[in-house]
Amino acid sequence: MERKININRYKCACCGACIAVCNFNANEIINTFLEIKDKNCTLCFSCIKACPFRAIELEE
Amino acid sequence: MTDYDIIIVGAGPAGSTVARSAAENGLNVLLLEKRQEIGVPVRCAEGVGKEKFNEIFKDIDKKWISAEVDGAKVYSPDKKTEIVLSGDKAGNEAGYVLNRKIFDKDLVKLATLAGSDLMVKTTATGLKKNKDQGTIELTMQNSDEIFTAETKILIGADGIESKIGNWAGMNTTLNLNELESCVQYQMTNIDFDERFCHFYLSYETIPGGYLWIFPKGKNVANIGLGVLSSLSKKSPKEYLDNFVNNNFPDGKIIEINAGGVPVGYPLKSAVNDNVMLVGDAARHVDPITGGGILNAMIGGLFATNIAIESINKKDYSVKTLKKYDELWKNDFGKTLHRNKKVQEKLLTTDDKTLNSIFHSMENYNITEANTKKLLYEIIKRNPKLLWDLKGLFI
Structure with missing residues (x-):
């Protein structure tokens, strides 16, 4: 299976920190929910390190 | 004919300040907010300096303010020494801890009363330059409805997660060493000195940031911390839980907030053709204190002035809008730059x-x-x- 990042909805507070560090326009808060755009994601993991709740997880 | 003189994306303090002052000056204004409710979720410790805040608002509504403080106490890592910043009550370091839920919504109300249009639960989804008119066409979505509007000036007040800057060809993406990753609990049932905002420093337990306790009323406070994403070894939540468990074991959490705070050098420019960025979108945040509310509103007023000038001249080019850069750089921009240098040393x-x-x-x-x-x-x-x-x- 391909590696991709997932949002753990139980942890995410929809704060937008992950979006501020994304160079690839691969995430967005739609209304109040975070969405990841897999096709733009380069798996650089910046968002994982930026997240206050470590809500972004790598799925292998 | 264009639909609007100014469209503002984001209805936080920066955006609603622009909307209000532009509408008061007779401009045709639209304010957009992607969320269904203004002011929530809060992503902020809510502290502002009293003196500047009083300068901006002639009529402060008491409901905007949760608590007033005489000053700040800053603690050494070993907690053996504290530095107290206070002086008299009118002094520089006295402050308010706001109620952002009420404050943000009231600023938007004031903007609409001044004549600004407002759309909530409406997301900006893209922009296109209209070369013939020298204007911008903004695409928006509300529910299933996708529509466009033409504007002379577009204000990006879309916060830490700003898209407008990047869409308009400015690189506003932060590196991990330019982002404070923050978690905050609003807690009740805690005992602390409510006359002060409290700041704790420690490279070991709060790497690259600080921990704060801001009073929100009797036995209530915002307790939070920010750590630099490039330095933190654990999640900000783990660092905060550790502090709270040790210091306020009987405290009850009544609200959880999170947020990112930009702490890089100020942008070289916060404008491009037709576009100006304000507030967190422009990274107008103090790299030491993380404070951004006042800069957002002061910058918003600067942006409005330049927008009016460019609309009168019918020239929305980067050359005219550059004056906005001059205004914020000569005002709070100097402090941002100086404090970034100090912050680098602290790191x-x-x-x-x-x-x-x-x-x-x-x-x-x-x-x-x-x-x-x-x-x-x-x-x-x-x-x-x-x-x-x-x-x-x-």
Whole structure:
């Protein structure tokens, strides 16, 4: 299976920190929910390190 | 004919300040908010300096303010020394802790009363330059409805997660060493000195940031911390839980907030053709304190002035809008730049050194202290450590 990042909805507070560090326009808060755009994601993991709740997880 | 003189994306303090002042000046204004409710979720510790806040608002509504403080206490990593910034009540360091839920919504109400249009639960989804008219066409979505509007000026007030800057060809993406990753609990049932905002520093337990306790009323406070994403080894939540469990074991959490705070150097420019960025979107945040509300509103007023000028001249080019850069750079931009230099130095200072710096300040008379004076005094008393920063304070 391909590696991709997932949002753990139980942890995410929809704060937008992950979006501020994304160079690839691969995430967005739609209304109040975070969405990841897999096709733009380069798996650089910046968002994982930026997240206050470590809500972004790598799925292998 | 264009649909609007100004469209503003984001209805936080920066956006609603622009909307209100532009509408008061007779412009045709639309304010957009992607969320269904203004002001939530809160992503903020809610502290502002009293003096500047009073300058901006002639009529402060009491409902905007949760608590008033006389000053700040800053603690050394070993907690053996504290620096108190206070002075008289009208002084520089006295402050308000706001109720952002009420404050943000009221600012938007004031903008609409001044004549601004408003759309909530409406997301900006893209922009296109209209070359013939020299204007911008903004695409928006509300529910299933996708529609466009043409505007002379577009204001990006879309916060930490700003898209407008990047869409308009400005690179506003932050590196991990330019982002404070923050978690905050609003807690009740806690005992602390409610006359002050409290700041704790420690490279070990709060790497690259600080922990705060801001009073929100009797036995209630915002307790949170920010750590630099490039330095933190654990999640910010783990660092905060550790502090809270040790210091306020009986406290009850009534609200959880999170957020990112930009702490890089200020942008070289916050404008492009037709577009100006304000507030967190423009990264107008103090790299030491993380404070951004006042800059957002002051910058918003600057942006409005330049928008009016460019609309009168019918020239929305980057050349005209550049004046906005001059205004914010000559105002709070200088402090942002200076404090970034100091913050960089702090990032390389270990706890042992920090403790000795605090210790050196023990008999400092602080009645008239403000942050700038304090930093200057710290440098004077620790010349070997901090001499390279001296030039910043002359």
